[in-house]
Amino acid sequence: MKxxxxxxxxxxxxxxxxxxxxxxxxARETHPDANPDDPSAEARFREVAEAYEVLSDPDKRARYDRGETLEFGDLFANFGSLNDLLGSLFGGGGFGFGSNPFGTQAQQRSGQDLLVEAHVTLAEAAGGAEKSLSFTAPQGCPTCEATGAAPGTIPETCPQCAGHGAVQVARRTMLGTMATLQTCDRCHGRGEVVAEPCPTCQGAQLVDEPRTLTVGIPAGVNTGSRLRLRGEGGEGPAGTRSGDLYVHVVVAPDPRFERDGDDLWHRLTVGVTEAILGTQVEVPLINDEPMKMDVPAGTQPGTVVRVPRRGMGRLNGRGRGDLLVEVRVDIPVKLSTEEEEAVRRLAELRSESPAEGRSRRRRR
Ligand SMILES: [Zn+2]
Ligand SMILES: [Zn+2]
Known part of the structure; x- marks a missing residue:
């Protein structure tokens, strides 16, 4: 044990x-940015930081003193926490070093975030669906195993920045000499240089490859809904995490329904005699099973019948919206002579006084 x-x-x-x-x-003395020419500085800095991580924590220190083996697997997995620690110890920026001491900039870069569209029907948006999405995504180049170096060669540590990806530049200011970091122009921040680039990826380490992914589209999505799938985006350079995949949902309209939030509207047209005498109709449901619905005698145009829980699934997973059936009454615009006679007979019986000569007026 150390x-x-x-x-x-x-x-x-x-x-x-x-x-x-x-x-x-x-930490000041061993920080890799203070020792750009000393490749062992990073290891020393890690050791010092590990020692501090244990001894500054009363619980860890007690366990260490008792001779317990401590798990350091996660200790430095989260570089952010150590940078926070450095920040709190030295104050924001007061440390004078900008880079992450635990990795070159190349290791901090991650894969590209990607955006793909998922086109779904209104029924799929209502009930949720599995969609197979095909897109192109950067993946580690198989020829060079994502090193960027031609087969048979290996990338070398950048001699200009000693692999840090950044170089320290002294700048004179009124307050004295300040050390600032600049991205290394030799390796463009990667920390490595490739003498002979891989012929497949030209040294880029990544190649675009077609990919197909099955994505669960939750019930209740609408056009503009965006899903984020962590780590399903483009692969990054070796040793970095993949980017995220953003799925932009586009819901196709359905001529049978009009969406109003989680509710669906269906416009149902019945004949004038059906509205008067009542009828039974078939109303479409979003999941395609038809539903019988009674239109009672004397139904007025514009009547809205609410069918509970037959609308869209809700994004929060709780329940469903309703289906609202609006009844429209089809007033015939063309009548045969026989039909007109029947309507005039009805008018007489109801003591109504419709205009004379309807057919002549319509022909004008
Ligand atoms: Zn460099
Ligand atoms: Zn390659």
Whole structure:
């Protein structure tokens, strides 16, 4: 087991203040950005940071003192937390180094986020669907195994930035000399240079490949809904995480329905005699099973019948919207002589006084 006290150069009974003070000093001295020409600086810095991580935490320190084996698997997996730690120790920017000490910039880059469209029918949007999406995505080049180097060659550490991807530039200011970091122009921040680029990807490490992915579209989506699938985007350079896949949903209109949030409207047209005497009709449902519906005698035009839970599924997964059936009455515009006689007979019986000579007026 490593001797963390020895690494920090403190005694076994050093208090928290002393450990913090010593770590600040050592972190400054061993930070890779302060030692651009020393490739071993990063390893030393990691060791110092690991020692501090354990000894600055009373619980971890107690376990370490008891000789327990500590799991460091996750300790440095999250570089962000250590950068936060450095930030809190040295103040925002006060440390003077901008780069992540635990990786070159190349390792921090991640794969490209991709945006694809998923076209679904209104029925699929109502009930949810599995859609197979085909798109092109950057993937690690198979020829060079995503190194960018021609087969038989390997990428070399960039001599200009010693693999850090950035170089420190001294800048004189009124407050004295300030160290700032600039992206290395030799390797463009990758930290590595390739003498002979891979013939397939021309050194880009990635190639565009067709990909097909089955995506679950949740019930209740609408045009403009966007799903995010973490890590399903483009692969990044070796050792980095893939980008995310954004799925932009486009819902095709359905001539049978009009959508109003989670509810669906269906316009039902019945004949004038059906509205008067009542009828039974078939109303379409979004899942295509037809539903019988009674239109009672004397139904007025514009009557709305609410059919519960036959609308769209809700995005939050709770329940469904309703189906609203609006009844329209088809007033005939063309009547045969016989039909006109029947209507006039009805008018007489109801003591109504329709205009005379309807057919002549319509012909004008
Ligand atoms: Zn470089
Ligand atoms: Zn390649």
């Amino acid at each position: 001797d963390y006290y020895q690494i920090l150069g403190v005694s076994r009974d050093a208090d928290a203040e002393e450990i913090k003070r010593v770590f600040r000093q050592l």
